[in-house]
Amino acid sequence: MGAALATVWTLARKDLLLELRSRDIVLAIVVFALLVITIFTFAIELTPSRSRDVGPGVLWAAVAFAGVLGINRSFAMEAEGDTLDGLMLTPVSRELIFFGKSLANFIFITVAEIVIFPVFEALFNINVLRIETIVIALLASIGFSAVGTAFAAVSVRVRSREIMLPLLFLPTVIPLIMAAVESTSVVVNGGSWSGFSAWLQLAIAFDVIFVIASAVLFQFVLEE
């Protein structure tokens, strides 16, 4: 178990090191998400009540679209140098490679959210920097990174991978986006934990099912 965790961390740390050098992924997620959020602030006349109504939807749509962009980039880097083949030559199980890549993608999305949420709060003037929203964000990020990592492996060898990944990813994560939007909506409208516990349970169930399913899918799609 310890050796497996060490391998997962070694894989994730490698991606973090590459990201520190290139700053491609987090920057892409942050810039794209902030652009979406900013455009909506111009497109909608934001009154306090309207902000609370549409804000959660805008926030999670922006994070989902931006997240898929970042995950796509993280696999494109592996494809460019055929380093995915290099990983597959190692005596490490495909599941551990999946968990290593997922962990790195989870960290990228979470770091991006740390930048996105305060800007969103300032622009929409609604309080999302709360423990409830952080829990929702963590659950959403786990699901996004697991599903995104598996589908990125599916599309990485396809010529039109930039189109393929969102087409696979976004319909699959709709239940998770719904859970995140509805939960955030309850929170910003002053609701308590019990007000969105059903949505939280949906998010947890989604994460458990899709983390396992994605790990299984990943090992089959990597090999030609």
Added chain:
Amino acid sequence: MTLSTQERTGPGDQAATGVVAIEATRLEKSFGNAAVLRGLDMKVRDGEVVAIFGANGAGKTTLLRILATLTRPDHGTVSIYGNDLAREAERARLSLGAVLHSPMLYGDMTVEENLKFFGRMFRVPGLSARVLEIADRMGLTPRLDQRVRELSHGYRKRAALARALLHRPRVLLLDEAETGLDEPARQVLDSVIAEHRAAGHAVVMTTHSVERGIAASDRVLVLAGGRFALDEPSSSVTLTDVTRFYIEPEPGDA
């Protein structure tokens, strides 16, 4: 001229009696309608250096990718030291080192960072010392702190060879590994192959340099029509014996 691979042994005594390192049986692989391998059999023993030749598209790279566990065959089995790749690929990979067309190294990481990363994946004991040792062997010591992206093609190939040898594999798979190497680097590659053979390990190499391949190997295999059309000791093979099988596959054939 075509002989059963199972019945053939290499010319050296060690190869003739060595442990079976690679055994492939009835391998088939198609890409769409193009059948690349059609029921191919292959056996390589410890201490044997096997050179595989063939025209472009004959299936050399596909075969090496299957042996390296990167590509699944449609039919047939492969085992590395008795480890069936369908069921025990992780154990088999401990015995495999591969240099394929691209170096499979991270461009934004230094040579040392790359070697240490892959060394950790293989859980190489005494990793730091081993990295220095293999870097010295490949003439990479002055380049250890350089990012792979900044290296010349030849040094990237050296780094790829270092990555492949880092965990002391018993089987070395070389797919046109000499391409782009200057003469000193080719000499390093030749000495690596010779050392591998002397240590009783196996090497499977593909190359378009037929004379060089014959000289470096114990046994010559020529892929044509998805099978081995020639399987002979290198000592009894000439350039013409090999190149007469270089018939371009028909479009949609392979």
